[in-house]
Amino acid sequence: MVRPSIEELQEKAKVVRRHIIHMLAKAGSGHPGGSLSATDLIVALYYGKLRHNPKNPKWPDRDRFVLSKGHGCPAWYAVLAEQGYFPVSELDTLRQFGSRLQGHPDMKRTPGVEMSSGSLGQGLSVGLGMALAARIDKKDYRVYVMLGDGETEEGQVWEAAMAAGHYKVDNLCAILDNNGLQIDGPINDVMSPLPIPDKWRAFQWHAIEINGHNMKEILEAYDRAETLKGKPTIIIAKTIKGKGVSFMEGHVDWHGKAPNKEEAEKALAELA
């Protein structure tokens, strides 16, 4: 894979953010906040790191990506469409009856979607299973799982963290979209998962802390995670919920509310 320049990745992220606004405005529902916070991380992964082939989504040796915070799927769908897994025009069908783009990810319907999700807390366990399958088959593919920070309040995340640490699954890389907000408010007020890096290290993980909107830092973290052996790695990416749209940034109200026509136009103007 020829890795695009930082500028190209930033431009691609802007395209994806515009898709997200279009899709959600058209659908009339969905989750802009967590889609926009995750955008740079997903763009950098698909354009700069992941070993995959949109023409052969089931290629056995591909790297896997699981979006455990499934409500962020508009960002994933937009990246998959831009990569050629399905037509960009299909993004307009998000959340509609009969669409391949369900409200939450559905592996049976959507090319490129590795695992259905939406019920929080389950994806890291799935990623662990994929990583163990690679070990059994002596394959070198890597598995990436994106988690929300509020999502780590689910006990199952820590069951999975303990098991991945125990089995020293170093082909597993978790990416934490640490935007600091969940539906009922700031994560520290609702149910604090702090201190985040210490917890993961205590579960026998490597932890890397980065700015999740800095393409250079993101790519360096993906590269470094690959070199860290003997333990799984978590990339704790500090992000801003609603990133890229001024009136959405840092506002929890935009967790699960679609922009209306005027709001969408305003957002798109900022993302031009």
Next chain:
Amino acid sequence: MSVQTTALKMVATREAYGQALLELGEKCKDIVVLDADLAKSTTTIKFGKKFPDRFFDMGIAEANMMNTAAGLATCGKVPFVSTFSIFATGRAWEQIRNTISYSGLNVKIVATHGGVAVGADGCSHQCIEDFALMRAIPTMTVIEPCDAVESKKAVIAAYHRPGPVYIRLGRSPVPVITEEKDPFEIGKAVYLREGKDVSIVACGAMVVLALKAAESLSSQGIEATVIDMHTLKPIDKEALREAARRTGAIVTAEQHVLEGGLGSAVALVLAQEHPVPLEVVGIDNRFGQSGDPETLFKEYHLTPEDIFQAALRAFNRK
């Protein structure tokens, strides 16, 4: 056809599971086994010792175990996941529903310690709700074999059936009433006894008790058909229609609460397709408790005498 009900060999269905995995594991390299710190009890330890690279003890963490199996299945593995049925179907229900079944993943959930026959461990370990929990999930296959011989066949059949399958096995030894040569097909009921007056439809450890009840009925001049309904979902509708048509009265028998189990499944078919008098033997709105299996079967009205009385009631309602 008649099946002997005395002086039978006693084997727990879970023992057959461990043996079946050992044999399957040799030929089928895609089988992976996961357990949650109960590998000795579920008997998966046998597989674990022979194929350590394909066995994962996931610790006491059933939710994670189910979804780890889901991940393995997406990579072409056929995971067999085992723990006690209450923890598999209760603790990890939503993982089975949302991540395994919704995606049609090829995960086999083989859970032991179903029913009150678990005995002394008491209510917390006696799963009497698993049929309802698993039947409610669209596309799930639900099986309870009647003995060790049938259990082995069920495990092999589950391996060959694409998609999620739930098999309930028991802790305590039960009489072996079927033979190696008897055919076994998922979704196809087995006739163990033919009689014209009433049909007893049973699953698991209740099947042999149904045969005993049929012998008592016979001594009273009532001839019963006994059907081993090992597959609760998809249930053999044709067998039920045929039994209703030929005998005109049906009794069900299961080690499960009356809501959502075999009786409910049979009632759903009969009420819509061939209504006849139906009596259900099962656990009526109660939790289990400690005790030996025989005492518990009496306490919860799961004995051959209870089936016999239910059959008389059904027969007399014709």
